[in-house]
Amino acid sequence: MTSTQNVPENRIQIGQLRSAYGLNGWLWVYSNTEPMSNMFDYLPWYIETKAGWQTIDVKRWKPHGKGLVVALKGVNDRTGAENLVGANIWIAKSQLPKADVDEYYWSDLKGLTVLGLDDEEQEVNLGQIYELFETGANDVMVVKATPDSIDAEERMIPWHKDVVQRVDLEAGRIYVNWGVDY
Structure with a gap:
């Protein structure tokens, strides 16, 4: 050392x-x-x-x-x-290899703002990605509330092609097809 x-x-x-x-x-x-x-x-x-x-x-x-x-x-x-x-x-x-298109290092996703939909299909802030973990089916994002989020709920949102609509690393946002009441 x-x-x-x-x-x-x-x-x-x-x-x-x-x-x-x-x-x-x-x-x-x-x-x-x-x-x-x-x-x-x-x-x-x-x-x-x-x-x-x-x-x-x-x-x-x-x-x-x-x-x-x-x-x-x-x-x-x-x-x-x-x-x-x-x-x-x-x-x-x-030292890490560049991620392929539509692939991300978890470290790049932590801290991103997650935007979902309310009952009127309006974009709402669900919180920030706090951590991610693996399951047998798919990875899961743990999204914690922030002062700017719609409520104080912690959410577990699957990383799945039907849920994750778009990732904008430069803007620090992930857009998900995930309702407030899920």
Whole structure:
């Protein structure tokens, strides 16, 4: 691990160091990538610790059970690993491949305003995308109310071609075929 001031300004979180594994400095790692092991295609990693930003290099990694464990250069014992537990793993966003047409990175969708329809088919603000998650059928947007939204409701809106009508990243909006009373 190396202290760094050169943290990419335009970065994306791809995972988190979850818990120490064993006595030799290994850690359980959570991956936001699909498949999970893709996170090792994007190096170096940046983590923010109490000591500031660090660049970390992966020494080794392996699948273990239903997850992944990783050995990091400079982390040689359990105490060193425990000091990193909870640290988010970041990379430069420029390392990711460009999304195809009509495909989006979840990180680009978080925070967008979701516009739906009221009973008179008028456009209304339903809130902002707070998070997304996968289900067996399709992804789901968790939309939380904002001071500008039509009500204080939290909504779970499926990411489906019949629901998502248009995404305008530049304007920060998603247009959905989703009523206020759904």
